[in-house]
Amino acid sequence: MGAKVPRNFRLLEELEKGEKGLGAEACSYGLADSDDLMMTNWNGTILGPPHSAHENRIYSVNIHCDSNYPDQPPTIQFVSRINLPCVDKKTGKVDPSKLPCLAHWKRDYTMETILIELRRYMALPQHKKLPQPPEGTTF
Amino acid sequence: MALPKRIIKETERLMAEPVPGISAVPHEDNLRYFDVSIHGPSQSPYEGGIFKLELFLPEDYPMTPPKIRFLTKIYHPNIDKLGRICLDVLKSNWSPALQIRTILLSIQALLGAPNPDDPLANDVAQRWKEDQEAAIQTAREWTKTHAMT
Numbered sequence: 003m004g005a006k007v008p009r010n011f012r013l014l015e016e017l018e019k020g021e022k023g024l025g026a027e028a029c030s031y032g033l034a035d036s037d038d039l040m041m042t043n044w045n046g047t048i049l050g051p052p053h054s055a056h057e058n059r060i061y062s063v064n065i066h067c068d069s070n071y072p073d074q075p076p077t078i079q080f081v082s083r084i085n086l087p088c089v090d091k092k093t094g095k096v097d098p099s100k101l102p103c104l105a106h107w108k109r110d111y112t113m114e115t116i117l118i119e120l121r122r123y124m125a126l127p128q129h130k131k132l133p134q135p136p137e138g139t140t141f
Numbered sequence: 142m143a144l145p146k147r148i149i150k151e152t153e154r155l156m157a158e159p160v161p162g163i164s165a166v167p168h169e170d171n172l173r174y175f176d177v178s179i180h181g182p183s184q185s186p187y188e189g190g191i192f193k194l195e196l197f198l199p200e201d202y203p204m205t206p207p208k209i210r211f212l213t214k215i216y217h218p219n220i221d222k223l224g225r226i227c228l229d230v231l232k233s234n235w236s237p238a239l240q241i242r243t244i245l246l247s248i249q250a251l252l253g254a255p256n257p258d259d260p261l262a263n264d265v266a267q268r269w270k271e272d273q274e275a276a277i278q279t280a281r282e283w284t285k286t287h288a289m290t
Contacts, residue, residue, distance in 0.1 A: 005200040008174045011208050014223070037222050039212060 006109075012072055013041040016112055029117035031065065042067055044076075044113060048121050054130035056084075059137055063096075063120075065113055075107040078116060083135040088123060094141035096120070144172050148198055151241050163245045165196065173198040177209070179245060181288065182253035186280035187215070190288030194224070194248070196241065206235035207244060216276070216283040218257040218266035226251070227261035 007015070020031045028051070034043035044065040050056025062081040068074070080094035088100035098104035103111055103119045123129060152172070155165050162180035167173070177194040181187025193212040199205055209231065211224030219227040230239060230247050260266030269276040 005173050005198070005202075006171055007199075008168075008171060008195070008197055010195060010210070011197045014208075014210070014225070017223075039214065039222075039224055041223070 009067075009069065009071055010041065013067060016114070017041065019114070028121055029114060031113050031117060034064070046078075046113060046117050048117050048124075051121055051125035051130070054125050055132060055134045056124050056130070059134075063117070065116075067113075072109050072111070075104045075111070075116070076113065078104075078120075079141070081140050083139040083141055084124075085132050085134050086124065086129060088120075092141075145202075147203060148173065155242060160242055160246060163242075163249060165241060165245060173202075175241070177245065179249050179252070181284060182249055185253045186277045187217075187252045187284050187288070190284035192252075192288050196245075198241075203237040203239075206231050206239075207241060209244065209248070214283060214287040216265060216280040217252065218255050218260045218262055218269045218276075219251055221261045225261060227259060 016031075017033060023030070028049040029046065031044055031046040033041060034045050044067065046063045046065050048061045048063065050059040050061065060082070061084060064079045064081060065076050066079075067076040075098060077098075078096040080089050080096070083094070085091075088097050089095070090097065096104070098107075101116070101119060101123060103115055152167055162182075163178070165175045165177045167175050175196040177196050179192045179194060181190040181192065190213075192215060194209055195212055196207050196209040198207050209226060211220055211226065213224075215224070221227075226248060228247060228251055230236075230244060255269060257266040257269035265276070268279075
């Protein structure tokens, strides 16, 4: 087992990766408040996967990394309205028990891991045709 | 997880012969992760302030430099809003012959000698160049507000 990167330095690495746009094309993320030394709140976006009801839509999510991150997963809440089994219909919160990367969280997973998995989840055969709320509406 | 001898030696020396105005204490549960405090140098706008930092020795230290940032808000042209530091020895001029001790001394020296021509915080650097007196005054006020509590 190697050196264990502490929370803040891990978040700085993720921030730099996000700022340089080195991540996956269809997802992005950044600090919600660029002054926040504790780097707790983040904004993420997911470009809806092609050949699905989400195609050409851009979904915003709030990501909250508390002091236990990355030992524990962050909490994720959709800002854009979406109809998905892992997303609470009233609040937009992602149910961690329903998204495998949150349910079986590993310390080397990142915010990008979650955004990519959410996008993949949207594209699953059983999810991709689900009727969606009007584009641009929010929770 | 075995800690390299080099890190153990550096830590022991930091404890046994601390540098005046600087302290670095490893976390009990992560001996590569240090709580650092640096006293603002005298005759600088940071005088009287105690600045908290965090330092982490990555897996391949000392082949790569330590990671370090301020946890106390500071108004300085080479330190950004997230406490990240622009200092050559932390980047291209790092050498494995340098140590935690020398890096912390370099940071303390940087507080005494801000370098607005190699800025990280552009807005601060610009103000530093345009109106140095006012910038220094702001740095003093921030020291009072954030580093003296």
